Amino acid sequence: MTKLQLITSELIRHLEKLSGDAEEIHWMTAFTMKSGVRKVLPFLKAASNRGSSIKLLTGDYLYISQPEALELLLKELPEAEIRLWKSGGASFHPKAYLFRGREDNHHLIVGSSNLSKSALTSGVEWNLLAPSKADNQVFEEAEDQFLKLFYHESTISLNPETLAEYKENHREANRQRPFSMAWSAEEETEMMLGPGEAQEIAESGVDYETKPASAEPLQPRPAQQMALDALETTMEEEYDRAMVVLATGLGKTYLAAFFARKFKRVLFIAHREEILRQAQQSFLHVHQDKTSGFFNAAEKETEADFVFASVYTLGSRHNMERFKPDNFDLIVVDEFHHAAAPTYERVIEYFQPKFLLGITATPDRMDNKDVYAICDGNVAISIHFLEAIERGWLSPFRYYGVYDDTDYSQITWRGTRYDEEELLALQLREDFAQKIFQGYMEHRQTRTIVFCSSVRQATFMNDYFRRQGIRSMVLHGQTPAEERRKATDRLELGELEAIFTVDLFNEGVDIPKVDTLLFIRPTESLTVYTQQIGRGLRLADGKSHCVIIDFIGNYRNADVKLAVFDETGEYGEKRGRFAEPAVPEVCEFNLDLQVINLLKEMARKRVPRRDALIAAYFDLKRELGRRPEYLEFHLQADADSKAVKQEFGSYFGMLTYAGELSEEEMQVWERYKDWFIEVEKTEMNKSYKMVVLLYMLSRGPKHWTYPVAPEEVAPFFHRYLTEKEYRKKVDLDSKKGQGLIEYNESRISILIAEMPMTMWSGSEKADMVIFEENRFSIQLPQPSGEQVALLYDWTEQTANFRLHEHFERKMKKRKAGVQ
Structure with a gap:
């Protein structure tokens, strides 16, 4: 079959046939009904059992998708990736079925059929079947667009936690508004306040795609040279991977290009086309004699010196295996896109470069804990934007926190964002627009980016500003x-005064002359907020400073957002909730008195640290679909895990406080509380105590507390501390430690006896930890039944967390000395 085919009935037959031959099955439907799921489950289960990769994306638009259908998919297709598009009330209507087969035998079906029995069988539906042999480019483009939507920040993973949330929202939505009424009301709103008419854009003389190459070899700027020096030190220390954190505007992509001078072939991975294209330009300005190409939906370059790859395209097993694991000497991973982290991990696990470099502009984004993990805890250098301003590398700012009297407490919170329709009802008001315009006119300079919360808000505000005579448009x-590109050119040239946008200038777009930022949306992500601030801090001729106009109301995170203007502490910690930041002397920080009172009141009403920890725990549990383990909480939760032992004594004490433990688990906590707190809090200048405990745990749940001699632990102890380079550098990088790098059972046994075993048994908890007659043991009340596994598991979780945290903390201190 090589021609397009129109399907007007019995789509189910085509889906079944194509699923039987497919290695990858990617479906996207606006609505999913139980009747449809029952029809497709038999052949989807067969494909899954055969090893096919299955990704299913459906939406929550109008809460038409049936919870029972989603529950059936979860239960019957445990190996499939299923995600839910959180529409926030905005239209979500795609219907597409993609099948990737062997030897480029792929098929794409697009049309009108949702996942329901009638749509798949006897309903009046039109669908078009396009084989790749008819047009492979269309299939590849569809695949790329599917993955972008699948891993979009508006999607969430479907799991028991998010399913329970959807069930509740579904019940509430259909209780308040009958199905037919909800549909007509929503569609009417969409038609009246939709995306708006296309805006005419004049041609300009700037073309960022074809900037001429410099005749003189480019040289690193000071921040880039500092980072290159730090990477040089990292390589001298025999690391093969590292992360670099450079504030927006310091040129992290050019840094990667300069660093690439040490390597022959480079793979640069990112999640947005704009980032890839700008990266190519940067690399070719530095390496004018190198070949380059893209590996994305439109192009599949595999032989160039520099390959710039979309993670969505490269993440496909079919595409990844076009390369050999050792094809590249250097791999550069740009900002992690959080939802797509598993895709990045698959790529990184597949390739075997000489060096792996992670680059980011936002050190506090939770994604970078994953980057940190894949870089073996090695942060070569971190430069905060406040430090860069003090050094004269970025533009100073004048911040104006303007009071927004909108009552956000009345708007429903949908897990990750406010209900869009309820939010719009407050935002799309003339009096609200007038207040924003007044604040803008009072503080603005020449070129403004306005950050909005939705397309409809951006359209409404743009119309209002244009009526007041402002040259503006929506992107x-x-x-x-x-x-x-044309719009940003016009802003750069001064032909436009303002661009209203929705999450478009977070990363990958540079307009140095922007000198005013206007925030008219609730701050939901501190990471995104940091990225957006960076859009105004680039240096430019004639630009003395950037004005930041920020409308602050009683929305979530309002009392923590100002922390982004605080440099982190020695180990990356923040100072806490609302405190007016200590910005550089060249900057100004101005808050309306009403804003100061509002933020203080918000901070007063909550127990900051405990509330933040519990909220972060439940957010992560929702994301994972299960209770996070302690190390997972440390690596992935939006919280400072050091506060756990300070506030609750132990991670499991926090779970007790959160009401998360069963009756049996509560009994384990009460009976062994002192032991868990001891493992959590025992002093650790070296990792040795936890390495001994880890060996004991390796003997299994029933025997781990039994006595052990130093000689028995020695092989495990030596192997653990020498198998990773960073462990050697942290705990064996001393005169005494150097003598342990080569295995010597007698010498290592003496060290184990003298340090972890003797020191721990001599602590305050000597009644639990005993070292007598050269035998080390842990004395605890004998557990029974389910308690055996729980005591073992919780001890192991705590030991793993403490070891990871120990090496992470020590490496940061070492790197602070390097910097």
């Missing part, structure tokens, strides 16, 4: 790339 994610 958003669906605006064509060429149109976006």
